[in-house]
Amino acid sequence: MRKFLIAANWKMNMYRQEALELIRGVIEQTKLFPSVDIMVAPPFTVLETVNGEIQNTQIRLGAQDVFFEESGAYTGEISPGMILDAGCTYVIIGHSERRQYFHETDEIINKKVTAALKNHLIPILCVGETWEERKQGRTFLVLNQQILFGLQGIDNEKLSSIIVAYEPVWAIGTGKSATKEQIQEVHAYLRGVIKEFTSSNEMAFNIRILYGGSMNPKNAQEILSQKDVDGGLIGGASLNIDSFSSLVQIAENVQKEKKQE
Numbered sequence: 001m002r003k004f005l006i007a008a009n010w011k012m013n014m015y016r017q018e019a020l021e022l023i024r025g026v027i028e029q030t031k032l033f034p035s036v037d038i039m040v041a042p043p044f045t046v047l048e049t050v051n052g053e054i055q056n057t058q059i060r061l062g063a064q065d066v067f068f069e070e071s072g073a074y075t076g077e078i079s080p081g082m083i084l085d086a087g088c089t090y091v092i093i094g095h096s097e098r099r100q101y102f103h104e105t106d107e108i109i110n111k112k113v114t115a116a117l118k119n120h121l122i123p124i125l126c127v128g129e130t131w132e133e134r135k136q137g138r139t140f141l142v143l144n145q146q147i148l149f150g151l152q153g154i155d156n157e158k159l160s161s162i163i164v165a166y167e168p169v170w171a172i173g174t175g176k177s178a179t180k181e182q183i184q185e186v187h188a189y190l191r192g193v194i195k196e197f198t199s200s201n202e203m204a205f206n207i208r209i210l211y212g213g214s215m216n217p218k219n220a221q222e223i224l225s226q227k228d229v230d231g232g233l234i235g236g237a238s239l240n241i242d243s244f245s246s247l248v249q250i251a252e253n254v255q256k257e258k259k260q261e
C-alpha cells in the first residue's frame with residue numbers, strides 16, 4: 001500500500017514571520033493525522049526557520065529546486081549537499097514554472113534528478129502538458145518524453161525512491177483542476193511508462209504519483225480517491241493554515257478508505 005504524501009510548494013511566498021506563523025499553525029492542526037506523509041517546501045531563505053519548527057513532527061522539509069554540481073563557481077546556485085545540510089529530505093525538480101520561465105530542459109532536469117539521488121535526497125519530478133499540447137492530442141507523448149528523458153541513465157535501485165508529480169500546466173494556479181477522469185487516466189499511463197522503463201511491476205506499483213494543479217479542500221476527496229493518485233503537490237492552498245491542514249485531514253480519511261478496499 002502506497003502512503004499518501006501531501007506536499008506544500010510555497011513557491012516565492014512567505015517572509016520569515018509569515019513562514020513561522022504558517023508552519024506553526026500547520027504543525028498544530030495536522031498532528032492529529034499522523035498516517036500521511038507531509039512535506040513543506042519553503043523558499044531557500046526560510047528553510048532554516050521552518051526546519052527549526054518541524055523537529056519531532058511528521059513534517060519533512062523540501063527544497064523547490066537544486067543545481068546539479070556539488071560546489072564551485074556557480075553564482076546564485078544551491079547544491080544538493082547544501083540542501084541536505086539545510087535539513088531537506090525532498091527536492092522538487094522540473095516544475096513547469098522552472099521549465100517555462102527559466103528554460104529548464106529535460107537534460108538539465110535529468111542532471112538535477114541524478115545529483116539529488118546521489119546525495120540521498122528524494123526528488124519529486126514534475127511533469128505535465130500545456131493546454132495547447134492537450135488540445136493537439138499530444139498529452140501522452142509529452143509526458144512520455146518528460147519521464148523518459150528525466151529519468152535517463154538512473155538505475156532501478158535509485159529510482160525506487162523517486163516521486164512523480166503530474167501537474168497539468170493549464171491547471172496550475174487557475175482554480176480549475178483537471179477532472180478526476182483526466183487525472184486517473186494520466187496517472188495510470190505514467191505508472192505504465194515507469195513499468196516499461198524499469199521493467200518492474202513492483203517498482204511501478206510502489207512509485208508514488210502525486211497530482212498538482214488547483215487542488216483544494218473542495219476537490220481533494222474525489223482526486224485523492226482515484227486509484228493511481230498517491231497525494232498532492234499543493235501551491236495556493238498550501239499558503240493557508242486551514243486549507244492545507246484540511247487537505248491533510250482529507251488525505252488521512254481517503255487513505256483509510258483505500259486501505260479497506
Ligand SMILES: O=C(CO)COP(=O)(O)O
Pocket residue numbers: 009095167171172173174175212213214215233234235236237
Ligand atoms: O504548481 C503547483 C504545485 O507545485 C500547483 O499550484 P496550485 O495549487 O496553486 O495550482
